[in-house]
Amino acid sequence: MAELTAVQDLNKGLVRENPLFVLVLGTCPALALTTTVVNALGMGLAVTFVLAMSNVAISLLRKVIPSEVRIPAYIVVIASFVTMVDMLMEAYFLSLYQALGVFIPLIVVNCIILGRAEAFAAKNGLWRSLLDGLGMGLGYMLALGSMALIREVLGNGTLLSGTPLEMVVFGEGFKANPVLVMVLPPGAFLTFGLLMVGANRLRRS
Amino acid sequence: MSESKNQPEVMAAPATAPAPAQSTAPVAAVPAESAAPKLVVGTSPHLHAEQGVPEIMRWVVIALAPAVLVSLWFFGLEALRVYVVAVAACMGIEWLCLRYLGTPGSLGDWSAALTGVLLAMNLPPTSPTWMIVVGALVAILIAKHVFGGIGSNIFNPALTARVFLLISWPVQMTTWLRPGERGLVPAGADLQGITEATPLGLLKEGRLHELSASATDLLLGNVGGSLGEISAIALLLGGALLLWKRIITWEIPVFFIGTTILIATAAWLVDPALYASPVTHLFAGGLMLGAIFMATDMVTSPNTFWGRVIFATGGGLLTGVIRLWGGYPEGVSFAILLMNGLAPLIDHYVKPRSFGTVPVKKTKALAAKPGVAA
Numbered sequence: 001m002a003e004l005t006a007v008q009d010l011n012k013g014l015v016r017e018n019p020l021f022v023l024v025l026g027t028c029p030a031l032a033l034t035t036t037v038v039n040a041l042g043m044g045l046a047v048t049f050v051l052a053m054s055n056v057a058i059s060l061l062r063k064v065i066p067s068e069v070r071i072p073a074y075i076v077v078i079a080s081f082v083t084m085v086d087m088l089m090e091a092y093f094l095s096l097y098q099a100l101g102v103f104i105p106l107i108v109v110n111c112i113i114l115g116r117a118e119a120f121a122a123k124n125g126l127w128r129s130l131l132d133g134l135g136m137g138l139g140y141m142l143a144l145g146s147m148a149l150i151r152e153v154l155g156n157g158t159l160l161s162g163t164p165l166e167m168v169v170f171g172e173g174f175k176a177n178p179v180l181v182m183v184l185p186p187g188a189f190l191t192f193g194l195l196m197v198g199a200n201r202l203r204r205s
Numbered sequence: 206m207s208e209s210k211n212q213p214e215v216m217a218a219p220a221t222a223p224a225p226a227q228s229t230a231p232v233a234a235v236p237a238e239s240a241a242p243k244l245v246v247g248t249s250p251h252l253h254a255e256q257g258v259p260e261i262m263r264w265v266v267i268a269l270a271p272a273v274l275v276s277l278w279f280f281g282l283e284a285l286r287v288y289v290v291a292v293a294a295c296m297g298i299e300w301l302c303l304r305y306l307g308t309p310g311s312l313g314d315w316s317a318a319l320t321g322v323l324l325a326m327n328l329p330p331t332s333p334t335w336m337i338v339v340g341a342l343v344a345i346l347i348a349k350h351v352f353g354g355i356g357s358n359i360f361n362p363a364l365t366a367r368v369f370l371l372i373s374w375p376v377q378m379t380t381w382l383r384p385g386e387r388g389l390v391p392a393g394a395d396l397q398g399i400t401e402a403t404p405l406g407l408l409k410e411g412r413l414h415e416l417s418a419s420a421t422d423l424l425l426g427n428v429g430g431s432l433g434e435i436s437a438i439a440l441l442l443g444g445a446l447l448l449w450k451r452i453i454t455w456e457i458p459v460f461f462i463g464t465t466i467l468i469a470t471a472a473w474l475v476d477p478a479l480y481a482s483p484v485t486h487l488f489a490g491g492l493m494l495g496a497i498f499m500a501t502d503m504v505t506s507p508n509t510f511w512g513r514v515i516f517a518t519g520g521g522l523l524t525g526v527i528r529l530w531g532g533y534p535e536g537v538s539f540a541i542l543l544m545n546g547l548a549p550l551i552d553h554y555v556k557p558r559s560f561g562t563v564p565v566k567k568t569k570a571l572a573a574k575p576g577v578a579a
Binding site for chain 1: 339347351369372373374375
């Protein structure tokens with residue numbers, strides 16, 4: 001771990017240590033929110049912001065926080081950033097905010113963020129913690145986005161629904177009669193499992 | 206095969222080196238080997254039935270034949286189309302999977318053909334062709350080869366496909382052709398005039414009084430439904446054949462059906478005006494097909510007698526609960542899939558004691574003694 005370069009800190013989260021498909025963290029929003037690409041990317045952005053900022057803050061405070069109470073301290077730091085995201089989204093992206101619902105406040109207890117704080121930011125300097133947070137966040141966004149891409153296209157017949165860019169992928173006939181299971185919970189697990197297979201194959205090669 | 210290369214050496218020095226490769230040699234002889242006699246040295250037992258995967262699969266297909274014939278009689282060309290498409294699609298996808306994924310298995314073991322037949326039996330006669338192909342893809346690729354090919358699947362492939370299709374296209378999966386409509390139905394035709402509700406469908410809609418199918422109809426198969434589930438007699442005949450060939454054991458069908466009927470009888474005794482008689486529950490729907498042919502799948506059911514009893518009782522319980530109070534008219538496929546998922550857990554906890562070992566309690570008592578533990 002110590003031998004990683006700055007670039008590797010950033011890109012390890014994309015595939016090699018992808019938080020969703022390899023570390024299997026943050027699965028709850030991944031299963032619940034990936035019915036549309038917009039929801040998934042919105043969630044991914046929110047997590048990336050909180051992850052990067054909390055990694056920076058915790059890295060700066062790592063010599064101040066007593067190790068006995070470090071978890072409550074991390075939670076307070078993370079919760080502050082989540083509150084910011086929560087208020088910003090409610091103010092500027094109301095429909096997305098309503099679609100994501102309770103999962104925005106729940107970012108506080110997202111294992112990826114607490115995990116990176118405990119495993120990385122508490123031991124490393126500012127610059128590397130920022131890169132680690134950004135990489136992990138982007139990896140999570142990539143994972144959510146790929147799940148949502150498959151689920152929305154197959155299960156709803158559309159892409160980017162909920163935006164002005166909404167398009168119908170396989171024609172109106174397919175949209176009227178899509179693979180409904182893909183936007184339902186079984187489809188979430190199915191997509192998750194198959195993409196995990198793919199990610200692990202990619203990682204080994 | 207590496208074993209055949211090793212054999213001259215083993216024959217040269219039989220007493221000194223029981224080669225480690227030989228201990229893993231398959232005991233069940235492949236038919237090709239029985240044709241050309243060779244020295245096969247495996248671990249005991251050396252006596253075995255001439256029953257490998259291809260033989261078992263072939264016997265199951267033969268046992269399904271009566272039910273297939275009944276469905277061809279009542280649904281004619283539409284049924285034939287569903288069978289042909291399902292079997293062809295399953296075998297084609299199996300071939301592609303074997304070729305490109307490198308998972309074990311072969312087209313010659315008949316397992317893909319059997320999955321195709323079972324998939325067709327779980328579909329309504331008017332299933333669109335594209336839907337059957339999607340079902341075959343789910344059954345063979347997702348339920349079987351992603352898990353590692355033949356013998357490694359956790360869930361019954363044909364049932365996984367059925368449930369996938371049922372959730373995705375509920376309208377197409379619950380349009381039931383009336384028995385006796387034997388012609389091909391053109392795509393896009395209005396199906397209103399030639400379809401009817403299944404007995405269990407009527408029950409779910411609270412139309413018990415409209416239930417017109419007699420027990421004889423249900424036994425012979427003169428009712429609407431999935432291709433394979435309509436005739437109880439044909440399925441029982443097939444089940445008897447499988448029992449006789451010792452491909453299935455009695456406990457899964459008996460406990461599965463028994464538990465469902467127990468629940469149905471209890472409900473019926475409480476309020477005969479609201480709940481259908483146990484006879485209807487016994488012969489209508491997919492209970493016979495599921496309990497005899499799907500739940501007994503060797504790969505996805507537990508390995509011990511008591512394990513299978515728990516498995517089947519759980520399946521029967523879930524079926525009864527879903528039929529009487531669930532959202533779907535029929536619960537057999539969901540019940541079997543749920544119990545498939547529990548089968549490894551059941552196998553973990555229900556283990557026969559190995560010959561010559563001490564029961565666990567005694568070993569713990571021994572370990573607790575200070576002298577022995579140290």
